[in-house]
Amino acid sequence: MNQLDVPSFFAPQNVDKVWRVPYQTRAIEAKQWAKHHNIKPSAEDKTKIILLIIDAQNTFCLPDFELFVAGKSGNGAIKDNIRLCEFIYHNLGIITTIAPTMDTHTAMQIFHPIFWVNDAGENPQPAVTMIHLEDIQQGIWKVNPTIANNLNIKYETLQKYTQFYVKKLTEDGKFPLTIWPYHSMLGGIGHALVSSVEEALFFHNIARHSQTHFELKGNNPLTENYSVLSPEVLTNEQGEIIAHKNTRFLQQLLNFDIIIIAGQAKSHCVAWTVDDLLKEIQIKDPKLAQKVYLLEDCTSPVVIPNIVDFTPQAEAAFQRFAEAGMHLVTSTNPIETWDRITEVLGAQNLRP
Structure with a gap:
């Protein structure tokens, strides 16, 4: 050897x-x-x-x-x-x-900026934004409506899923949902x-x-x-x-x-x-x-x-x-x- x-x-x-x-x-x-x-x-x-x-x-x-x-x-x-x-x-x-x-x-994924918007229509800043359950519950970050259309999923269904998703990450001891650069x-x-x-x-x-x-x-x-x-x-x-x-x-x-x-x-x-x-x-x-x-x-x-x-x-x-x-x-x-x-x-x- x-x-x-x-x-x-x-x-x-x-x-x-x-x-x-x-x-x-x-x-x-x-x-x-x-x-x-x-x-x-x-x-x-x-x-x-x-x-x-x-x-x-x-x-x-x-x-x-x-x-x-x-x-x-x-x-x-x-x-x-x-x-x-x-x-x-x-x-x-x-x-x-x-x-x-x-x-x-691809661009439209749950950890990329375009997936999320706030009330001002802004996307989260990548690498510095972590989305927690309370952020979604309080409406700080919401699913971008155009994402639901592109994924062929009803907006309400996708919004509900994201709450489940970030909660599941916490329960399983995973990293919080991090918004990464593309x-x-x-x-x-x-x-x-x-x-x-x-x-x-x-x-x-x-x-x-x-x-x-x-x-x-x-x-x-x-x-x-x-x-x-x-x-x-x-x-x-x-x-x-x-x-x-x-x-x-x-x-x-x-x-x-x-x-x-x-x-x-x-x-x-x-x-x-x-x-x-x-x-x-x-x-x-x-x-x-x-x-x-x-x-x-x-x-x-x-x-x-x-x-x-x-x-x-x-x-x-x-x-x-x-x-x-x-x-x-x-x-x-x-x-x-x-x-x-x-x-x-x-x-x-x-x-x-």
Whole structure:
């Protein structure tokens, strides 16, 4: 399991930029790389390892985009993605599958400004507005009537649903309904993966004959979807289903011997995805938590200076995951030094 070198074309200084991946050139290089390093197709892997990358998209990872995850350092997502790319290249020969999640939105969703208006016809300010039950009950924020028409839902029905929704978030211990800037817009450049990450995934795809597994989330207009495994709310006030858990992808994850997780943001989409994964693991078999490895140096929390800092919530969540049996690791340490890895590679006994 010796680490491979990083290909010479990888340029850390370009991780914070948008550019076109030269697919055909990289495909030729990937085939040569595989031949030179005797890298076998992923189908031959005896130990199946999946790298789950949460929302490594321009909208979260580049400073000029809508929801840059700066972390405490101010350049968190950039440094995270440099380390993530290097981790992929170093471990190209043993990572079986890479699965990037793609936060996917349109304008008229419950967490975007246009969904809400006040008596003056103004939309809430993004990133600083959180809508609570009393805000709706007191009429501070109301559903924009044009939203109901576009969603083909009666206005009164939609208004009643929003009261149920924010109450449900509180009861379930979720974050309050946050109004976010328009982000990860389907069809837009912000929706795309960071170019350097996309390049690394494509290189792995060709070198290992392993199709990158893209997993889209977040396009339901009536609920937030921080976790790739489940929307925040699944039913309306009548108990009617409005969204579904991603049980298909959950089972795919658990079929791997080792699950490695990185991405953005540590306090939100990463934390809630791991939390949902842990809940399902605890139902099936708590020992399965031991197959999960969290790349702590490839994820950062949401920090908006002078407004909000979610670092404590992120750290508390990761501590809880570790106490449940998951492993907190760093990308710069060789995989063979990670706790229990040798045991897993030898016994391969962690499949459900």
